[in-house]
Amino acid sequence: MTRTPFSQRRTEPYGPPALHRRLQAEQPVAHLDWTERGGDVWTIAKYEDVRAMLSDTRFSSDRSNPLHPGHQAYNPKSHQGRIIEMDPPAHSTQRGRVMGEFTVKKIAALRPSIEQIVDETIDAMIASGDRGDFVDLFSLPVPSTVIAKLLDVPEKDYDFFQDKAGVFADGTAPNEDRQQASMAIIDYIATLVxxxxxxxxxxxxxxxxxxxxxREEAIGLGHLLLIAGHETTSNMISLCVMVLLDRPELRRQLDEKPELIPGAVEELLRYFTIAETGGLRLAVEDLEVRGHTIPAGSVVYALTNTANRDPDVFPDPDRIDFTRGARNHVAFGFGPHQCLGQNVARLELVIVLEKLFARLPDLRLTAEVSELPFKEYSNFGIHELPVAW
Structure with missing residues (x-):
């Protein structure tokens, strides 16, 4: 019996693939061919099942296991300390040790520093002329500078730090170049440690x-903070600005009621759900989901983008509603591997939306959204966002 072929690639920027939606409605747990990866995959598409799966450590995150679907990204030089790539008890020990760095109170204290970074980046945009690529001018520099400050990277090394992070985040770059950039970052962080x-x-x-x-755990953690925190936040900044420029009625809401901005950030995180492979796991024993037995050794994919469009949880899920109260989304994952840096990302996005349009009221797209080059790999985003101001 031929199974349905699976793909994670989006065909339009404002929603999950049509197949993912159909799976949620017709096959919430499905066994599919994943020819792009040379094998098969079990997909889980309903919100409640996705949360349950991501909370269950029998769905393994250990990328050092050759059977894990993320093993291709495994690097023994940085694995220790990259807590998203490991299971208990090592994961529990290391995450427990670092969690105190990312409390709401501790991150809130970073607001003045992040505000300065955003203002200085806008100043540099203005000094560069009246048009350009927003990704290069703003979305990439802001999060990499924030992380550089968290790691206390010397200012003289910021350009190196941002350059290598940008190459790694560029899905159009040759794999060899991306791997070399990643290794350069690891080597640099080793000197910091x-x-x-x-x-x-x-x-x-x-x-x-x-x-x-x-030493090895500290190197891995530093590498994780840069790679995981840089690209995802950069992509979200670009997508938030894109949709607000493309749909001026949404931008007007925030202009007229700035108090909506924190809720807008949560709603846009839900709406875009950019961490495409954050739900990939390996079943380490036979597991049952909705009456289906998923055999040990199976690749399992929690479709968080579809979970965040589940109409049983988010009524009228394709509508952007800044008053929805969407903080229960799973854009940052769920369970023991829920994104450690989510409070940093939230604060950066809030500050960006508070400052960007106030300082650049004439900011506008110079290309149609349908013409934009979107990313088609581990994190959804935009390669370039042409704007003028």
Whole structure:
């Protein structure tokens, strides 16, 4: 019996693939051919099932396992400390050690620093002329600078840091170039860690070392913070600005009622759900979901983008409603691997929406959304966003 072929590729920027929607409505748990990856996959599409799966550590996240669908991204030089790639008990120990760095209170204290970064990036945009690529001018520099400050990267190294992060985030770049950029970042962070071992400072790496992290764990954590926190936030900044420029009625709502901005951030996170492969797992034993037995060794994909459009949870899910109260979305995942840096991302997005349009009221698209080059790999986003101001 021939199974339905599966693809994670989107065909339009404002919604999940049609197949994913159909699976949610007709086959909430499905066994499909994933020819793009040379195998098959089980998909889980309903909100409640996705949350249950992401909470169950029998769906393994350990990318060091050759059977795991994310094994191709496994790198032994950075694996220790990359907590999204490991299972308990190592995951529990390391996540517990670092969670205190990302509390709401601690991240809120970063607001003045992030506001300065956003203002300085807008200043640089204005100084560059009256038009350009918003991704290059704004979306990439803001999150990489925030992370550089968190890691206490010397300012003289910011250009190197941003350049390598940009190459790694460029899905159109040759794989060899992306791998070299990743290794350059790992090597650079290793020098930071070695410097903190010798001369501790007031930064995340120093505090993790003092709390018992090994050198290798600290290197992996630094690499994770840059790679995971940089590209996803960059993509969300671009998509938020795109939709607000493309749908001026939404922008007017925020202009007239700035108090809607935090709710708008949650709704846009739900709406776009950009972490395409965040729900990939490996079943380590036979597991049952909705009466279906998923055999041990199976690749399983929690379709978070479809879960966030589940009409049983989000009525009229394709409509953007800034008053929805969508904080129960799963754009940051769920369970033990829920995104550690979500409070940083939220704050960055809120500050961007507070400041960008106030300072650049004439900001506008210079290309149709249908013409924009969208990303088709691990995180959904835009390669370029041509704008004028």
């Amino acid at each position: 070695d410097a903190r071992i010798e001369r501790p400072g007031d930064d995340i790496i120093s505090r993790q070392l003092a709390a018992g992290a090994s």
